[in-house]
Amino acid sequence: MEPRNQTAVSGFLLLGLTDDPALQPLVFSLFLSMYLVTVLGNLLIVLAVGSDSHLHTPMYFFLCNLSFTDVCISSTTIPKTLVNIQTQDQSISYAGCLAQLCFVFSFIGLENCLLAVMAYDRYVAICHPLRYAVIMSPRLCLLLVLLSLLLSVAHALLHTVMALPLSFCAHREIPLFFCELAKVLRLACSDTLVNDLLVYLVSFLFAGVALSGIIFSYVHIVSSVLRTPSPGGKQKAFSTCGSHLSVVSLFYGTALGVYISSAVTDSPRKTAVASVMYSVVPQMLNPFIYSLRNRDMKGALRRLTGGTASPV
Template sequence: MNLSNKSGISEFYLIGLTYGPDVESFIFSLFLCMYFVIIFGNFLIILAIISDSHLHTPMYFFIANLSFADICISTTIIPKILVNIQTQDKSISYGGCLSQVCFVLTFGGFESCLLGVMAYDRYLAICDPLRYTVIMSPCSCVLLVLLAVFISTVNGLLHSLMLLKLSFCTNQNILHVFCELVQVIKLACSDTFINTLLSYTVTSAFSGVFLAGIIFSYIQIVSSVLKIKSVQGRNKAFSTCGSHLSVVFLFYGTALGVYMSSSVSDSSAKNVIFSMMYIVVPQMLNPFIYSFRNREIKQAMRILIYSGYYFHKLN
């Protein structure tokens, strides 16, 4: 798409991290370490799932895609933050800003879709186990992921293309660490009613549908598990959902915090904190949640690390 605007603005300035050199050095080191953990942890999960044939199941296929989405959304934002701090240049081009908006919405939406699909997977596995392998066939899993990619991409492109219709005047300072949709809309000097309406209604509906699906799935799961007479059986059923529920609470909790803070507050300090929670913390903790609470992934990762160690030692 042609990334041009009516007012001729060529760049914006991300001033969410305008602090003293000592503070910015600490933030740089913190973001760098967290980014390394995100990339290494999620990449290790993907490799472990690919390398272990026992993990070639629908649940782990979706976990691998979730790790991929974590890597993508973090890479869309964190490297630019690191470059801006290192070079002391807070600018981001107009096209780069709109692209960042699009990618953040796309990969964030993709994660939301995946969490909904994973809830549906757990619902079938526990509530309808006899038909599970038929419904969740490899072809069905791929189609569900492709559908999630399509829906999230349409959502990201919709908001980004609507930004092209706005005019931006003198104020080019974004009180954020990245080009967040609501903050960019606030800078426009033209009518933003449609953009604001879309940002609230489409985003709320998009997230609300999948969140409602997750809630419905777990109501059915809890109802089915409580019918199991064996305590050991109930614990085993709930244990397969523990990791997913932890990720759901983490993702939607931090996303809601960012959404509310950016809508009602212009405080750059608050926006930085909530943004960090949304773009770093869930993506960093997801590998730990799935590896610590999942025996199969822990074993696969252990084998992968040992194999890499012995291969390096032999060479």
């Protein structure tokens, strides 16, 4: 019998982290806590930057966009997971799955681009300090963010549109808590060769160009800092890059870890747990990294919270 597309009626099943009913309340509490911390932490960053005129600079403008993107990534996946656990219903519609897939791709891609843009900003600030205000004009900053958004959405729509003609059979279980393209393609009965090639080729180019830009920027930054005669100047230069480097390491490190773990293990539960590490944890930790390692951000957060609360 030819495979028929059943997804328009029945959709998919998101298996999540565990199928043990006794552990569901714990998983619900874990996801809810991480989501609240993510939203609160990133919104505090946005509010602190917006309310402090000293932080109205390109670096903090990009940081605001990064924080907003982190909130969007978490909001695309976690609320649906919480609803599924609360209702004890693992299903997600076909349209809902494709929409989630598209949004996840868009926001993860946007974060990837923003990290590259932030690296370029640090490169200009350290290697061309006298021309920084001219080069990183408000117009260029806005164009860089809009270009990042455009490329990310185009990248996501390409994969989503290419997934529309696929046919799916009876097996519709996705061993994650959200719809991921690679897992959806494995459930297809029709040929996915073109889709697989696009995933590896386009995604490699998309992420590779951004990562290459980050590496290029930091090679020049390190070279410029090492030529600085003043130890204090070196420390100040490296301190302005410390938070960004930490976020970059967390973002790409967790993504690489998930890729390696997926390649070496066949356990769906281990894969599901690993997916949390790149789709939830970096977005939750980013506000802590920037608030705890940045003196200006600490001051802005203290002023925002009345000078009594600790950062984030």
